Amino acid sequence: MIIGSRPLTALILLVIFLALQFLIPARLVIGGMGAIGRPSVAIGLLLFFLWTLAFLTRRGLPDGAQPVRWIIGGYVAFQLFGYAVGIDRGLPEIEASSADRWIIFTFAMAGVALATADGMRTRHELDRLLRALVGFAAVMGVIGGLQFTQVVDITQYVRIPGLRLNAALIGVAERGGPGFPRVASTATHYIEFGVVLAMVLPLALHYALFATVRRQRVWRWLAVAVIAVGIPFSISRSATLAVGLALVLMLSVWPWRQRYNALVIAACAIAMFHVVQRGVLGTIKSLFANVENDPSVQDRIARTDYVFELWAERPWIGRGAGTFMPERYILLDNQLYMTLLEGGAVGLAALVVFFLAPYFVARSLRLRGADQETRHLAQALAVVLPVSLLASGTFDSFSFATFVGVLFVVIGAIGALWRIDGGGGGRRPLQVAALGDRLVATPWMANWSGAGRRSKSESLSTGCKHGLG
Template sequence: MGDHPQAASGGISASAAIHTGRPPIGWRTAVPGGIYLLAVIVSGLIVPFGPAALLLIVAIVPVAMVCRWDSVSALTLLLLVVFGISARYTLGVGPPVMFAGLFCLGVWLVATLTDRRPAPRSPVRAATLLLIWFLLLGYAVAFTRVLTTLEVSNGQRQTLIMIAAAGVTLLAADRISDRQRLDVLLRRLVLGVTFVSAIAIVQYLFDRDLSMYFVPPGLHQDAAAAAILERSNLRRVAGTAGHPIEFGVLLAMVLPLALHFAMSSSPGRSRQWAWLQVALIGIGLPLSISRSAVLSLAVALIVMMAGWDNRRRLNFGASLLLFTAFFNVAVPGVLGTIKALFLWANEDPSVAGRTEDYPLVWHMIAQRPVLGRGLGTFVPGQYFFLDNQFLGTIIEIGYLGLAVVVLWLVVGLACARGARRRAVDPVDRQLGQAIVAGILAAVASCATFDTFGYRQVTFTLFLLVGCAGALWRLTAADRGVYAREAGATSGSPAEADDTRGVPVAVNGS
């Protein structure tokens, strides 16, 4: 996939040709200008979505018209929505990130249908399409029984959110043009999570929620959500996430990528900035005061350290001890409270409440074990809070649905691991390991947290799986096979290589 405009954008362009001179004022410029002005006026009068549409048209559309866009640009817009807008705000019909994800799905679909050049495909694409098909099947299954109004609305919303997240995976896996653009996207992901952590640190220190100032007009807050909670007389903060648990798991997922960029950056300001991001994420994570976050962090660090040499492990271990000692002095009580969460877990009412519901969970599973009760129809407010994504998935889409989700995760992990094993560049190998660590951190949280019920964690996980597919495609796939496919289409291996914009590697390296 080349770096020319068509390849970078996946077969679509974001703006028309830019004229070098000043065009005469006539119908060619007056008509688009009039349509734009009319759209601004009309959107301002529509309720309740008018203010949000007005902001989109006035602030985003002109920028999109003058900028050159590609898949990474579309995914960057998604990151801005995921992390820049508090997850506790919604449009009513769904969260803003749902529309951003559906936009990414639309970009992928248009690019796929209009791109006639043969392109390498990672196994992530096939696994994600299978996942989308089964999600739609799981939604249809819900209507084989009598549903409440709440179940219907929640099922529709959850189905759209999951398909939108799958669209993010497809766009990342198929349409990222080169390794440099992949790094750009992942660095922006780390930057977005650093922003979330910085907001949370301010929330903890000053008991003030700055995320309310980053909400576009037209959105309203979920009455049940709060950015600052309390546990053992300490603040539990969430940043722009929907809950402190989600906040902690999110930081654990992205910390391996932050460490990767800090260790691979060139000396100077770029490395200093990268380590500052690691520090902010590391400081913010314990402020969630969450067992799920600590579990995810432990998995992520173990996986990352497994790919290091002994010297790097010793250096990191010493740095971690120093950081822990500093944090314990600077923020007293937090680490002790987290320690007590594990030591006295048997006496924690929240843990007892989860396990007491397990007999009812198995009864619900036994009623529909194969395909479940329907995607999104297990509404905690109508039934009970589960805090276990594995069990929740079985309830909603059955054992077969859980198998499809696990297969999708395994394919993503296999692509990242395959890239690590077969890539020549050590930086590529380390990036593959970091993506594996991030995905496994999310998987670990599924045992103690309803992961897919929260937007930031869900979309970050789907993005990481997509980036695993992109890394496999860009660095570890067998270029000879794709070159032969392109040559069969264009009639010349040389033309095929030039069209795709990637060198032909030998032995899959």
């Protein structure tokens, strides 16, 4: 995408978007714009405008099919349908304003995903964007670590002309006993902080595993360590479940030796963390062990009857997109419940499809990517979708802009990788692990596929010719 005579690429704007998402406290907004006034949202709207302009003029967009366009187009269309449902219902002014803000936010995030899918011209650009995502997440982890160790809370000192606090900064709280800190870094909430780091961790692992020179390995593994250590600082069940699922799904594509190495390293890291920060892991364990006595869990269970009472009033198409306001109704801490009320059964089904469709696109690349690095990156991107879906059942995820921003960047990155690799959509047979591949195992289904067996035979034949058999 080009503005005027100067090449203002999607990569530059997307990196700026990520910087604004991760480095500026989430509650600092542009004055007069309310909750959607985060500077990153303005960048998202600019990206949507530029993408639309390029689409209408047929300039600057790559040719050919792009599944993410259909996924994002369907998502936007359904949100507009939900907006119309709300208007037709006759909304109170406060709900109408909330619906307006939601639609603006929807267009901004759509712009982020579409610019990522169609604006990354080469694999190098895509890797730079995703490495920037990892880097900014690591910085967020550092800020959270400084809060947790009570060295300094940097967020209290960030003041930017033109921005004001939409609500008081969340600061450092206590959980698990007096004086035991729980931090949110620059995120809106502690849960968002932990979940976002869990979403980015698979990508951090990918780039660390495929680092080619020593200096790269040092910095990339440092980023992995910072992100991984930051997750328990949120002291969140949601983050713990998210990182657990992310690691299980990543382990599933690694060869057995790599799995053993990862488990040994993880066990040593957990032991060291327990020694250095006593009490953190025990507190997280107690969040699961004492569920029946946890007020937050019991409150969520108690709200279930209320949710289904409201849902029964408009079971199929819901109350309207963006109209369920916690301050007007009740705090649900569950995006699936919120979508059920706003979009009805149809809306909830559409949300699940929205998570699953890009997952299967990425899984197609995991099975058919041209090389092991592409297949591993595809798996790292795919993992983010089920992790996000799981987290959406434990907190109202789409109310948090950093979570949504990361999700839409990842969905766009899946589309970009699908286009750049050229092997998606079944256009290439299932790929078995080549003799030199150490980090990506052969897909299970390839062993049952004639194409997979042929590819394996060809790989072995090639290896023998080069003296590797």
